[in-house]
Amino acid sequence: MKKQVNVAAAVITRPDGSFLLGQRAPDTFYPGYWEFPGGKVEKDETVREALIRELHEELGITVRSAWPWITRDHVYEHANVRLHFFFVTDWEGEIEAKVHTSLVWQKVDSTSVGPMLPANAPVLKALRLPHxxxxxxxxxxxxxxxxxxxxxxxxxxxxxxxxxxxxxxxxxxxxxxxxxxxxxxxxxxxxxxxxxxxxxxxxxxxxxxxxxxxxxxxxxxxxxxxxxxxxxxxxxxxxxxxxxxxxxxxxxxxxxxxxxxxxxxxxxxxxxxxxxxxxxxxxxxxxxxxxxxxxxxxxxxxxxxxxxxxx
Missing domain, CATH: 3.20.20.70 (Aldolase class I)
Known part of the structure; x- marks a missing residue:
């Protein structure tokens, strides 16, 4: 039986509507694929706590504002993953790539990088829905x-x-x-x-x-x-x-x-x-x-x- 993994994922947005994607490093699952930043929820940790910790470790920022959004399930070869997405609209610090090969800001109507990590691809359409x-x-x-x-x-x-x-x-x-x-x-x-x-x-x-x-x-x-x-x-x-x-x-x-x-x-x-x-x-x-x-x-x-x- 595949293990169940909970992941906190961030749609980090700027006032102009752009959002951040990171490219997975060579030594990870799906190397070179693009994803929303975030990571695994550890034992005795809430999803929001995991989000804040992961964004500090991956991007060097401290989250000020995070709004819960949608939850997506995806079956990978190694695990069943449940992704808990948050909108992150305010943070402290300069964003830098600590674990990703590259970072890029994208617009919902003109995404220019790929491929997307399979679990994250359907999220792009949801982002196109006006608020x-x-x-x-x-x-x-x-x-x-x-x-x-x-x-x-x-x-x-x-x-x-x-x-x-x-x-x-x-x-x-x-x-x-x-x-x-x-x-x-x-x-x-x-x-x-x-x-x-x-x-x-x-x-x-x-x-x-x-x-x-x-x-x-x-x-x-x-x-x-x-x-x-x-x-x-x-x-x-x-x-x-x-x-x-x-x-x-x-x-x-x-x-x-x-x-x-x-x-x-x-x-x-x-x-x-x-x-x-x-x-x-x-x-x-x-x-x-x-x-x-x-x-x-x-x-x-x-x-x-x-x-x-x-x-």
Whole structure:
């Protein structure tokens, strides 16, 4: 039986969005392959403690800020490895290659080195997912007002939009959705459809977002570049993971304007429910971009908002 190894791995990021990769040394498994810095969790050591120790030993830095992110399992020839990824955004010291042959800063949309260590390669797509999702609200705001608000949000940097307008008249919905896709594509933002796969294909959307009721009945991942789902329980999150979805939304985290008095998860339960999942999870329900740091400290990839982004 192969041994089980827990590894702490760091996505070390700079303000410009670039992240650090290291090239494995000649005397290691997979020499010459590129990886995210980190290392094995030792006995009587938490994953966070291992992360801090390993980054000091490998890079000569002292971690100031580390946010839990995703957990990926990979079967190697020598061991079953569970990688616990953290975002590291603040540290002391100058980064230097103490164990790697080379270090390089990369951008998510233009990675130039390879090959990647097999366990780390799927993480690159997850890194491409923006940290803020705007969920359209044209049914309440009106189509023209929603498109104007979208233009402003895109100009401010929004790069992930969910089109969620099942209540609009079909012809109005079709034209609205096409307008959203056109506007998003012009700035490199992703536009996903909450609804039918046929509709998403009709407007050439970047992907499909599944309601929780749809998530419960499908047998395989829909054939889109990006697929995510709305979840309201740990069971639904695990189903999204089993289907190989790219992300999930979990909520409501806080009380919402649309459902005042409805039970909310709170950040503690949110953090517990998303622990050890292989895909990014965004917090939704009574959250705004102001809560982004709080969400990421709780392990979220980011936040999704239906109203606060369009003000």
């Amino acid at each position: 803020v999702m705007g969920v359209s609200n044209a049914t309440e705001l009106g189509v023209d007002a929603q498109l104007a608000a979208l233009d402003k949000a895109l100009a401010k940097g929004l790069r992930l939009v969910q089109i969620r307008e099942g209540w609009l008249e079909p012809e109005i919905r079709l034209e609205f959705a096409r307008q959203v896709v056109t506007r998003c594509r012009a700035v490199g933002a992703l536009a996903l459809v909450n609804g039918e796969a046929s509709f998403a294909k009709q407007i050439d959307a970047d992907g499909l977002h599944l309601a929780s009721v749809r998530l419960a009945i499908i047998d395989e991942r829909p054939n889109f570049a990006w697929v995510g789902a709305s979840c309201h329980s740990r069971t639904e999150l695990e189903r999204a993971a089993a289907l190989g979805l790219d992300y999930a939304l979990l909520g409501p985290v806080c009380e919402t304007a649309s459902h005042p008095g409805a039970p909310a998860l709170g950040w503690k339960r949110f953090s517990e429910w998303i622990a050890d999942l292989p895909m990014p999870v965004l917090a939704i329900g009574g959250v705004s971009p102001d809560a982004l740091t709080t969400a990421r400290e709780a392990g979220a990839h980011g936040i999704a908002a239906i109203r606060s982004l369009w003000i």
